Amino acid sequence: MESTTVGLKTVGETTLRGKARRDQSLEELREHIHRYYIPLGRQYMVLFPEGGFLHKRKEVSQRFAEKNNLPKLEYVSLPRADKNFNQNNERLLEVKSGNSVEWILDVTIAYPDRIPLHLTDIVCGIRPACTTHVHYRLYPSSEVPSDTEGMTQWLYDRFIEKEKILEEFYRTGQFPSKSNTPLVFRPVRQxxxxxxxxxxxxxxxxxxxxxxxxxxxxxxx
CATH class of the missing domain: 1.20.5 (Single alpha-helices involved in coiled-coils or other helix-helix interfaces)
Known part of the structure; x- marks a missing residue:
């Protein structure tokens, strides 16, 4: 993804399909990264590990959590990080000439009254003006375990952390701080x-x- 004077320009989109075609999807993503993303000098990659809308994924996520002894989440769904996906992460992001992912920006969005903005709301402007809160956390990629089990657990931990962040926000109206240093708020007005x-x-x-x-x-x- 590249920032331009009129917005954002993407260099393709890859959807990791169901289990039957997961390996093929991962291979297509790896090929896309090497053929377009790296040669064009792109700086950002946007990932949605949860793989769908919360209202569609919540029930499936909670069944998966119960089956695998994981917490049942209410505000987010567990990421779709199965064994095959994480085993291919290193191969997907393996690049030449010292290029690598240096930072991971974790974004958590809190909507007014827990009602998310839909595309029709944005395009047609049919929803009253509201304030959407966005929580950012930056992780160096060196903190992410390279083994499959460690990477999977790291990703699950991030979404369990998101659950606690959103629970605190919807209860108090503020994001929690992990230290004595207060959070920095930067209002962005359209x-x-x-x-x-x-x-x-x-x-x-x-x-x-x-x-x-x-x-x-x-x-x-």
């Missing part, structure tokens, strides 16, 4: 004028492209 200009730019550019192609077709029709 600039309506900027978004208006961007939308006008996209509308104008689309109109110009349509006119251009219509004129081009007119020359041959």
């Amino acid at each position: 600039d309506n004028v900027r978004y208006l200009i961007l939308h006008l730019f996209f509308i104008a550019s689309t109109f110009i492209q349509i006119k251009f192609f219509c004129s081009l077709l007119g020359c041959f029709w």
Whole structure:
């Protein structure tokens, strides 16, 4: 993913499908990383280990937790980190010329009244304005165990930690701090004028492209 003047530009998306095609999906991801991600000098990779929406994954996650002696989570679902996935992590991110993942940014989002923002809410603007709280934690990649069992447990621990963070937030309205140092709050306000200009730019550019192609077709029709 690359930051641009008009937003974010992605270099592809890979979905790790069900067990039957998991190995194929992982191989496609590894190939994509080596063919596009590294040669183009991309800086960020966004991962969703939970693999789906909470309201769809919660019941399955809790059944999995009960079966594997893990905590049943209410605010998040357990990551879909099976043995095959973690065994392939080292192979997926194995790169040449000293390139490697240096940091892992763990993001936890708290929504007003526990009601998440849906894509239709964002695109159509049908939901009243609200404040969404985002909690960040930064981990050096050296802290992540390289063995399969250790990596799996590390990932589970992060989501169990997310559960405690969200439980505290929805109870008190504040994220917990792990030390005596208070959390740093940085409000981010949306600039309506900027978004208006961007939308006008996209509308104008689309109109110009349509006119251009219509004129081009007119020359041959």
